[in-house]
Amino acid sequence: MKKHYVLSILFLFTAFVLQAQPTCDDPLVEISDDIESYAAGDVTMQSPHWDVWPGAATGGIVSSDFGSASVNSIKIDGNLSGQDVLLLLGEKTSGHYLLQFQLYIPSGNNAYLNLQHEMPTASAGFWAFDLYFNDGNQGVLTLPGGETTNFTFPHDSWFKVHLLADIDNDQARLIVNQYTVDSWAFSSGFTNGGADYPSSTLSAVNFYPIDGSYVFYIDNVQLWEIPAPEQGQYCYTAVELAEPGFYNFSGLDCFGAGYDLTAADGAFAGYWFSYTPAEDGIMYISSCGGGVDSRGWIFSGDCRNIQTVGVNDDLCDTGLGDDYASYREAVVTAGTTYYIMWDDVWESVGFGFELGFNAVEPEDGEFCQSAFPITPGEFEILEITGNSAVAGPNINNTSSSTTNYSQSKWYRYIPTADGYMSISACDFAASDTHFFVYTGDCSSFQGLTLVAQNDNGCAPGELTSSLDSIEVQAGTAYLIEWIDRWDDEPFIWTLGFEPFAASTVTFSVDMQLEDVDPAGVFIAGAFSGFQNLPMSDNDGDGVYTAELQLNNNATHTYKFKNGPDGWENIDTSIGDNCTTGDFGDRFVEVAEADVVLDGVCFGYCVSCATVDVTEAALESGIDIFPNPASSLLNLHCDFEETINTFDIRLFDALGRQHRYLQWNDIQSGALQISLEGLPAGAYLLQLTADGARTARTVIVK
Numbered sequence: 001m002k003k004h005y006v007l008s009i010l011f012l013f014t015a016f017v018l019q020a021q022p023t024c025d026d027p028l029v030e031i032s033d034d035i036e037s038y039a040a041g042d043v044t045m046q047s048p049h050w051d052v053w054p055g056a057a058t059g060g061i062v063s064s065d066f067g068s069a070s071v072n073s074i075k076i077d078g079n080l081s082g083q084d085v086l087l088l089l090g091e092k093t094s095g096h097y098l099l100q101f102q103l104y105i106p107s108g109n110n111a112y113l114n115l116q117h118e119m120p121t122a123s124a125g126f127w128a129f130d131l132y133f134n135d136g137n138q139g140v141l142t143l144p145g146g147e148t149t150n151f152t153f154p155h156d157s158w159f160k161v162h163l164l165a166d167i168d169n170d171q172a173r174l175i176v177n178q179y180t181v182d183s184w185a186f187s188s189g190f191t192n193g194g195a196d197y198p199s200s201t202l203s204a205v206n207f208y209p210i211d212g213s214y215v216f217y218i219d220n221v222q223l224w225e226i227p228a229p230e231q232g233q234y235c236y237t238a239v240e241l242a243e244p245g246f247y248n249f250s251g252l253d254c255f256g257a258g259y260d261l262t263a264a265d266g267a268f269a270g271y272w273f274s275y276t277p278a279e280d281g282i283m284y285i286s287s288c289g290g291g292v293d294s295r296g297w298i299f300s301g302d303c304r305n306i307q308t309v310g311v312n313d314d315l316c317d318t319g320l321g322d323d324y325a326s327y328r329e330a331v332v333t334a335g336t337t338y339y340i341m342w343d344d345v346w347e348s349v350g351f352g353f354e355l356g357f358n359a360v361e362p363e364d365g366e367f368c369q370s371a372f373p374i375t376p377g378e379f380e381i382l383e384i385t386g387n388s389a390v391a392g393p394n395i396n397n398t399s400s401s402t403t404n405y406s407q408s409k410w411y412r413y414i415p416t417a418d419g420y421m422s423i424s425a426c427d428f429a430a431s432d433t434h435f436f437v438y439t440g441d442c443s444s445f446q447g448l449t450l451v452a453q454n455d456n457g458c459a460p461g462e463l464t465s466s467l468d469s470i471e472v473q474a475g476t477a478y479l480i481e482w483i484d485r486w487d488d489e490p491f492i493w494t495l496g497f498e499p500f501a502a503s504t505v506t507f508s509v510d511m512q513l514e515d516v517d518p519a520g521v522f523i524a525g526a527f528s529g530f531q532n533l534p535m536s537d538n539d540g541d542g543v544y545t546a547e548l549q550l551n552n553n554a555t556h557t558y559k560f561k562n563g564p565d566g567w568e569n570i571d572t573s574i575g576d577n578c579t580t581g582d583f584g585d586r587f588v589e590v591a592e593a594d595v596v597l598d599g600v601c602f603g604y605c606v607s608c609a610t611v612d613v614t615e616a617a618l619e620s621g622i623d624i625f626p627n628p629a630s631s632l633l634n635l636h637c638d639f640e641e642t643i644n645t646f647d648i649r650l651f652d653a654l655g656r657q658h659r660y661l662q663w664n665d666i667q668s669g670a671l672q673i674s675l676e677g678l679p680a681g682a683y684l685l686q687l688t689a690d691g692a693r694t695a696r697t698v699i700v701k
Contacts, residue, residue: 024254024269027098027224030090034220035072038062043074049088050074053206054122057082060207060218066104068158068219073104076111076216078209085207089223091119092167092202098224098255099163099205103133104217107155110134111216114206115163117189117199125192125206126199128172129184131161135213141174141181144188144196146679153177158219164255165202166229171236171303178261183235183304193677226255235303238272238339241355247273248352249342257343259297259308267295267345273355276337281359284329284387285340288316290353293324293346295404299339300444307444309338310388313345313404329387331362331369331442368442371410371479376497378428384409384484390445391436391453391483406483411495413478418527418551419499423480424466425458428492432456432463435493437470438479451478455486464491472497473529502549503590508599509535509560510608512542513693517563525558525585527551532564543599552592557585560602567655568603569695571688573645578605583655603693618692624685628699633673639689642667647688650698653681675700 022028031049043050044059052059061083063075076085089099105111111133117126130142139151153159153176162175165186172186187200207218229237232249234256241247249271257270277283287294298310312328324346332338340355362370366386372379389408415421425433434455441447457466463486472478482493507523521544522532535544550556557580560568570579570586578600580587588597601608621639635648646666650659650673659673678700685696 022096022225022227024227027226029222029224030097031221031223033222034070035062035067035074035218036070038072040064049090051086051088051204053084053086053120053208056084059083060085063217066158066217066219068102068104073217073219074207076207076209076214076218078212078214080209083209086116086120087205087207087218087221089202089204092165093200094167096166096168096226096228097164097202098226099165099222100160101221102158102160102219103153104158104219105133105153105155106215108135108213109155109215110210110213112208112210112214114208115202116204116206117197117201118203120204120206126189126197126203127192128186128189128199129174131174131176133216139176139181141176143182143184144190147184149182151176151179151181162258164258166234167200167202168228169236170200171234173258175258175261180259183306185304194679195677229254229256232271232273235272235299235306235339235341238274238303241273241275241340244275244355244357246352246354248350250350252342252344252348252350257341259341259343260311260345267343269344269348270341271350273340274337275340275355275357277332277334277357279334279359281332281357282329282362283332283338284327284356285353286316286327286356287325287342287351287353288327290325290351292349292351294326294351294353295343295345296326296328296353297339297341297343298328298330299341300336302337303339306339307446309444311403312387315387315405315407327387329367331367331388332357365409365411368410368438368448368479368481371412371442374411374413374495376413376495378492378494379411380490380492381409381482382490384482384488386410389481389483390438390448391434391481391485406485407488408484409482411480411482413480413495414476415472415474415478415497417474417499417549418502419472419497420468421470421472421478422466422468422496422498423454423470423493424468424496425464425491425493426462426466427494429464431489431491432486433465433491433493434483434485435465435467436481436483438481439476440479442479448479463487465493475529500551501553501592502551503592504594505548505550505556505588505590506594506596507535507546507548507558507560508543508597510543510599510601511537511562512601512608514562514602516542517566519563522561522564523548523558524561525556527556527558532561535560550588550590552590555587555589557581557587559585562602569649569651569655569684569686571604571647571686571693573647573688574604575606618687618689619694622687622694622696624696624698627696628701629675630701631675633675633685633698634670635673636670637663637666638668639666643689645689647686648673649686649688651684651686653683658683 038046042059060074114130115128132140141149159177164173173183174181189197191197232239233254252269285296295313299306301307309330310328312326314324315327316325365372367388384407386408389403389406436453437451438448440449452470454465454467458464521535524530535546537544623636646663648661683698685698
């Protein structure tokens with residue numbers, strides 16, 4: 001009888017263990033919190049998974065201001081004293097997890113959160129990422145190492161945030177407002193001082209109101225343990241395809257998709273393949289004839305930095321009852337791995353598809369990469385046949401775009417002056433037309449920036465397209481895409497261009513205190529996309545000049561450069577400040593007349609004659625050590641005369657200032673400069689004494 005009980009207990013225990021294993025359809029619920037069971041006020045003492053940062057005075061506030069599907073939510077408010085909120089995730093060190101919650105951010109407000117790798121102390125935190133939701137619907141994800149990814153989100157409505165954390169495979173992916181933002185190595189992290197701090201622990205989410213403009217709400221928090229990824233379910237478990245051919249898979253499940261969730265969390269399940277072509281050419285995927293409503297994607301890059309190359313939903317039109325199948329082409333490069341993903345946006349059943357490849361050059365006009373080069377004039381489109389549409393008001397946000405359905409025809413225009421571009425199909429088109437204009441890199445959706453688009457811009461009641469006054473810059477390539485989303489009849493369209501009114505501006509810079517780079521002296525500004533424009537010294541007096549045509553009624557920012565990479569760091573301690581903005585650029589205001597600017601000394605706002613202390617005396621009186629340095633840099637000075645003002649500034653390679661110290665009335669002495677928290681690399685130590693300036697390169701290791 002005892003054996004019977006033991007066997008029964010073992011059976012029940014085994015059944016419980018088996019039942020407790022997560023599945024795609026039935027994940028293990030770690031947290032499920034709709035905020036409805038709490039009383040108004042601080043949630044900290046009402047729940048085991050809500051807490052405060054050590055030393056904080058206020059936790060999350062249960063509020064009925066806004067609710068997602070019901071009444072309550074957690075309010076985060078920078079106007080409350082000492083609020084700093086933690087959502088505890090259980091110190092997970094292994095497994096595969098999906099965290100999801102909803103945010104509501106009222107107009108005019110911001111939100112901020114970060115993921116904590118390990119439980120914070122009063123003085124330290126170990127971040128996995130920072131996530132900012134800024135007023136104006138612009139969000140920024142900041143990852144360790146300084147990598148940032150921008151995204152959009154809505155104000156005044158609830159939206160979802162999903163985090164997939166596969167601790168065992170060191171993979172993380174963030175989805176905001178139904179679109180994947182980025183993927184990265186889960187174990188990467190940093191301290192609140194910026195130093196690297198790798199960790200594989202999933203600890204907590206920190207919701208922190210940085211100041212009074214940070215007011216937002218949290219609702220419907222879920223933390224699930226989900227199954228370990230199986231073959232084909234995620235990008236990093238993709239099935240490798242050795243060659244083109246016909247392939248199939250049994251079905252779509254789990255959480256490996258999510259690149260366009262559309263409504264009701266559709267398209268979260270997917271199946272992945274990878275293919276590496278041996279030659280340059282055109283790759284295509286096709287589910288046409290398979291009888292399934294499908295959506296197919298092509299990506300480039302690796303699974304931690306994936307880029308959208310193409311997506312198609314409903315292009316097939318065979319008359320065989322599968323008009324909702326998918327076909328997509330992409331320009332591919334030999335040796336580059338491309339990922340193919342099918343998602344369950346409409347159906348989750350498996351199906352067969354074809355992977356095709358042709359080692360040919362892309363045809364003119366069929367792809368962004370092979371857009372027709374044009375100048376202003378008239379152009380006839382007899383048929384739109386390209387299968388590589390990007391079209392959509394939101395790049396990579398395909399639920400509100402037309403790339404799921406359309407074919408396209410591409411053109412490229414590079415204006416020779418700043419001005420206004422116009423595009424019109426009003427006079428010579430009877431069909432329903434639609435165009436888009438982009439700048440950027442054709443190799444991925446993320447590389448393109450939408451400049452303008454128009455659907456029905458002609459006379460009221462007409463469906464043809466027209467848009468005037470598209471502001472363009474000289475030397476920039478503008479990519480014009482016409483699509484057949486609405487009609488595929490032939491039509492003629494026109495491209496026009498009108499240059500801005502401009503004036504001649506004469507710039508002069510005196511280089512007598514510099515060793516001029518053999519490559520020459522340059523000017524770079526907003527008017528050149530901060531690309532180098534050469535300056536000349538025709539009479540050999542050390543003063544370099546340039547005459548540029550700049551737009552009227554505008555303020556133009558710029559800097560001089562000693563050599564192609566020799567950006568000046570401008571000392572504003574002498575004379576009036578001649579700089580503006582975060583990067584300390586010079587500026588000139590141009591009205592409607594030519595401008596001749598006074599000559600200035602390189603790196604100063606004044607002429608070189610105004611500099612009192614010689615550069616040689618400053619250079620010889622300075623000693624720095626050690627170099628390379630790790631945590632501290634020692635500076636010793638010994639001058640022949642007392643220096644009234646001695647400024648010490650440390651800049652990185654992008655010209656950003658990281659340290660600033662000042663000595664007054666100094667002739668000799670020593671000080672230490674802390675390098676804590678600075679990433680390894682080369683820095684510029686700029687030393688300025690009563691107007692004279694020198695600089696030393698410092699290596700931080």
